[in-house]
Amino acid sequence: MGRIDFFLGVCVLSLVLPVRAPGSSLFSAFEMSTFALTGTVFVDGSNQRVTQANLVLCDDGGNPLEETTTNDSGEFGFYGLRGGHYILRVQAAGFQSTDLHIDLSFASDRGTSINLKPQRSDSASGPPTQTISARELSIPDSARKLLSSGKQKLYVEKNPKEALHDFQSATKHAPTFDEAFYQTGMAYLALQKPEDAEKQFRKAVELSDKKYADADIALGTLLLHHNEQSEGEALLRLGLASNPRSWPGQIELGELELSRGHLEPALAAAQTAVQLAPQQPMVYRLLAVIQLQEKNYPALISALDSYIALDPSSPAGIRAKELRAQAQKELDKSPESAVAVK
Numbered sequence: 451m452g453r454i455d456f457f458l459g460v461c462v463l464s465l466v467l468p469v470r471a472p473g474s475s476l477f478s479a480f481e482m483s484t485f486a487l488t489g490t491v492f493v494d495g496s497n498q499r500v501t502q503a504n505l506v507l508c509d510d511g512g513n514p515l516e517e518t519t520t521n522d523s524g525e526f527g528f529y530g531l532r533g534g535h536y537i538l539r540v541q542a543a544g545f546q547s548t549d550l551h552i553d554l555s556f557a558s559d560r561g562t563s564i565n566l567k568p569q570r571s572d573s574a575s576g577p578p579t580q581t582i583s584a585r586e587l588s589i590p591d592s593a594r595k596l597l598s599s600g601k602q603k604l605y606v607e608k609n610p611k612e613a614l615h616d617f618q619s620a621t622k623h624a625p626t627f628d629e630a631f632y633q634t635g636m637a638y639l640a641l642q643k644p645e646d647a648e649k650q651f652r653k654a655v656e657l658s659d660k661k662y663a664d665a666d667i668a669l670g671t672l673l674l675h676h677n678e679q680s681e682g683e684a685l686l687r688l689g690l691a692s693n694p695r696s697w698p699g700q701i702e703l704g705e706l707e708l709s710r711g712h713l714e715p716a717l718a719a720a721q722t723a724v725q726l727a728p729q730q731p732m733v734y735r736l737l738a739v740i741q742l743q744e745k746n747y748p749a750l751i752s753a754l755d756s757y758i759a760l761d762p763s764s765p766a767g768i769r770a771k772e773l774r775a776q777a778q779k780e781l782d783k784s785p786e787s788a789v790a791v792k
Contacts, residue, residue, distance in 0.1 A: 485531045485532070485533055485554040486527065486528065486529045486530075486531065486605050486606045487507070487527070487528040487531060487536070487538070487552060487554065487562065488525070488526065488527040488528070488561065488562065488601065488602070488605075488606075489525070489526060489527075489561060489562030489563060489564060490520075490523070490524045490525050490526075490561075490562075490563055490564070491503045491505075491520050491524050491525075491526065491540065491542070491564045491565075491566060492524065492563060492564065492565050492566070493545075493565070493566060493568070494565040494566055494567045494568070495565070499520075499523060499524025499525075500520060500524050500542050500545065500566055501520055501521070501522055501523075501524055502519050502520060502542065502543075503519060503520040503524070503526075503540060503541065503542035503545075503566070504517070504518075504519055504540070504541050504542065505517065505518050505519065505520070505526050505528075505538060505539070505540050506538070506539040507528050507531075507536055507537075507538055507539075508536060508537040508538070508539060509534070509535075509536060509537070510534070510535040510536065510537065512537055515536075515727075515728060515729065516528055516697075516726060516727055516729075517695050517726065518695065519693075519695075520542075521629060522629070523589075523594060523597075523629070525598070527601065527605065529605045530727075530729060530730060531554055531729065532554075532729055533554055534554060535551065535552070535553055535554070536551075536552040536553075536554060537549055537550070537551055537552070538550045538551075538552050538564075540564055540566065542566055544568060544569055545566040545567065545568055545569060546566065546567045546568070546569055548564070548566065548567075550562075550564065561598075589624045589626070589627050590623055590624060592623050593620040593621075593623035593624035593627050593630060594620075596616045596617070596619045596620035596623065596630075597616070597617065597620045597627070597629060597630050597633060599616045600613040600614075600615075600616030600617040600620065600633060600637070601613070601633060603616060604633070604636065604637055604640065610637045610640035610641050611637075611641065613633075613637045613640075614634065614637040614638070614641065617630055617631075617633045617634040617637055618634060620633075621634065626657055627657075628653075628654045628657040628658040628662050628665065629654070629662070631650045631651075631653040631654040631657065631665075632650070632651060632654040632662065632664060632665045632668065634650040635647040635648070635649075635650035635651040635654065635665075635668060636668075638650060644672060644675075647668075647672065648669065648672045648673075648676075651665055651668045651669035651672065652669055654668075654669075655669050655685070660685075660688060661692070663688075663689040663690075663692035663693035663696065664689070664693065664696065665689075666685045666686070666688050666689030666692070667685070667686055667689035667690065667693070667696050667698065667699040667702070669682075669685050670682045670683065670684070670685030670686030670687075670688075670689060670699075670702070671686060671698070671699070671702045673685065674686065674702060674706060683706065686699060686702055686703060686706070687703070690703060694722070695726055696726075697722075697723045697726040697727035697730065697733065700719045700720070700722045700723040700726065701719070701720070701723050701732065701733060701736055703715075703719040704716045704717075704718075704719035704720040704723065704736050704740070705736060707719060708736075708739065708740060708743070713740060713743055713744055716740050717737075717740050717741075717744070720733065720736045720737045720740055721737070723736065724737060724756075728756075729760065730760075731757050731760040731761040731766075731767075734753045734754070734756045734757040734760070735757060737749075737753040738750055738753040738754055738757065741753055747777060747781055748781070750777065751774060751777055751778060751781070754770050754773060754774040754777070755774065757770050758770050758771055758774065
């Protein structure tokens with residue numbers, strides 16, 4: 451191994467692959483968040499909620515940043531956002547799309563209500579029919595309110611202990627409320643109790659019959675970190691098949707492929723994670739490791755630049771600056787190293 455390979459190998463791996471708590475990528479949004487944007491999508495003129503609506507969060511220039519869909523309660527959430535102005539683009543089958551201008555310069559925007567107007571049709575006599583499951587109808591409003599309160603405490607107020615109380619109360623009000631069990635698991639992760647989190651994620655997976663992508667990905671991630679490869683990988687891939695826009699899931703998939711020496715699929719997963727969550731520093735950490743292994747040093751420097759822009763002051767950010775400077779210095783000394791070696 452040459453001088454630059456040795457230096458970068460030691461420094462980048464110490465930067466990018468520290469010992470992580472199980473499920474840390476799942477809860478990175480909590481740890482790194484500044485502001486949040488949450489709300490509910492309704493059919494205009496009624497209290498009927500729109501499920502599976504697609505929401506794309508863009509910067510003020512209209513460039514997509516993150517994407518999500520409403521859950522069975524018509525609710526959505528974006529977390530870990532930097533302060534600034536955003537455009538939220540909302541669309542759903544059978545409805546007119548709409549753009550909203552959001553200002554998160556000074557505070558989070560919580561409980562936003564978005565009303566979608568049905569598309570006009572000569573044969574239409576009312577709003578499109580939304581299919582509502584028996585399970586959805588069985589969940590009382592008290593449980594929904596507790597879930598909403600808990601999410602605000604967890605993701606916005608950063609108070610996982612109080613959030614846990616709300617989520618546990620929601621599960622008592624609605625013992626089949628899979629999302630409440632999932633959020634209980636997220637609260638346990640924030641409290642650094644992965645074993646308790648795993649139990650809650652497993653309950654959510656069982657209640658949803660493996661059809662709740664976020665719960666599948668969460669449980670799969672924890673199992674992978676516990677070296678339960680077979681079940682963990684199966685759940686991770688199942689969840690990503692239903693929700694490929696899960697950036698924590700894409701990171702875990704990238705790490706899994708990287709651990710097996712499969713650089714091409716690892717890179718594809720990392721690049722997808724960057725597209726989905728360009729404001730999350732850890733997506734660039736994974737990207738940097740892969741590009742180091744590919745010996746693509748210019749791309750490595752680019753990934754470090756992106757990381758530093760998002761996390762300039764933490765110990766990891768400071769190490770990234772030192773590494774970036776030394777990597778550039780070594781590249782200047784050895785121009786041939788600027789060519790990726792596959």
